[in-house]
Amino acid sequence: MSELTHLDDRGAARMVDVGGKQVTAREAVARGHISMSQHAAAAIRDGTAKKGDVLAVARVAGIMASKRTSDLIPLCHPLPLSRVEIDLTVEDAGVTATATATTDGKTGVEMEALTAVSTALLTIYDMAKALDKAMVINDIRLLSKRGGKSGDWQREA
Numbered sequence: 001m002s003e004l005t006h007l008d009d010r011g012a013a014r015m016v017d018v019g020g021k022q023v024t025a026r027e028a029v030a031r032g033h034i035s036m037s038q039h040a041a042a043a044i045r046d047g048t049a050k051k052g053d054v055l056a057v058a059r060v061a062g063i064m065a066s067k068r069t070s071d072l073i074p075l076c077h078p079l080p081l082s083r084v085e086i087d088l089t090v091e092d093a094g095v096t097a098t099a100t101a102t103t104d105g106k107t108g109v110e111m112e113a114l115t116a117v118s119t120a121l122l123t124i125y126d127m128a129k130a131l132d133k134a135m136v137i138n139d140i141r142l143l144s145k146r147g148g149k150s151g152d153w154q155r156e157a
Contacts, residue, residue, distance in 0.1 A: 022106070023104055023105060024104070024105075024147045024148055025102070025104050025146070026103050026105060026107075026108050026145070026146060026147035026148055027100065027101070027109065027145065027146040027147060028101050028110040028112065028113040028142060028144070028145045028146075029099070029100045029113060029143040029144045029145075030099050030110070030113035030114045030116070030117045030140065030142050030143060031096065031097065031099075031117060031139070031140070031141060031143050032096070032097050032118065032120075032121050032137065032139055033094055033095070033096045033097070033137070033138055033139045034094055034097075034121045034124050034125060034136065034137045034138075035093060035094040035135060035136045035138065036093060036094055036095075036128065036131075036132045036135040036136075037093065037134075038093050039131060039132070040128050040135070041090055041091065041092060041093055041094060043131055044095060044124070044128060049127060049128055050130060051127040054123075054127045055088045055090070055095075057123055057127060058088060058095075058097070058120040058121070058124045059086045059088060059120065061120060061122075062084070062086045062097065062099060062117065062119050062120030062123070063084045063086060063116065065118075065119035065120075066081060066084045066099065066101055066112040066115050066116035066119075068115075069111050069112045069115045072115060073111055073115070077105075077107050079105050079107065079109060079112065080103060081112060082102050082104060083100070083102040084099065084101050084102075084113075084116055085099070085100045086098070086100075086116055086120055087099075088120065088124075095121075097117045097120045097121050097124075098117070098143075099113045099114075099116035099120070100113065101113040107148070108145055108147065109145075110142050113142070114140065114142060117140055118137075118140055121137045122137070125137065141155065142155065143155050
């Protein structure tokens with residue numbers, strides 16, 4: 001009926017069978033941004049936000065969320081992550097989050113990297129909303145992926 005991998009011959013949702021795939025080293029890098037007032041960005045950068053160290057909590061939240069991706073995204077395979085790294089860069093009017101996820105597995109870690117970025121940015125919003133309720137989360141995207149049958153991919157500049 002369909003060539004979509006998450007649908008069976010009758011059109012019903014299914015988890016893709018990765019049993020026959022080879023275990024390979026896999027990596028994905030995702031990025032997103034939260035725009036905010038200069039005042040809010042300065043408080044985050046200087047560590048003066050009333051809720052505490054926004055960047056440290058956002059980093060931990062992103063890592064924790066990446067490990068729960070299969071609980072959040074239907075039909076995602078649970079993966080044994082070997083590394084999740086989150087870089088948070090404070091700019092004059094916002095924060096950019098970049099997450100790198102790696103595993104040795106039969107399926108990729110793109111969703112884990114995207115989940116890490118999304119959750120880190122949502123955590124920043126939660127912890128800084130008293131400073132700026134008009135913050136905007138945007139540009140969440142996959143930058144690159146490595147490994148697997150489809151090979152390497154990188155977003156064009």
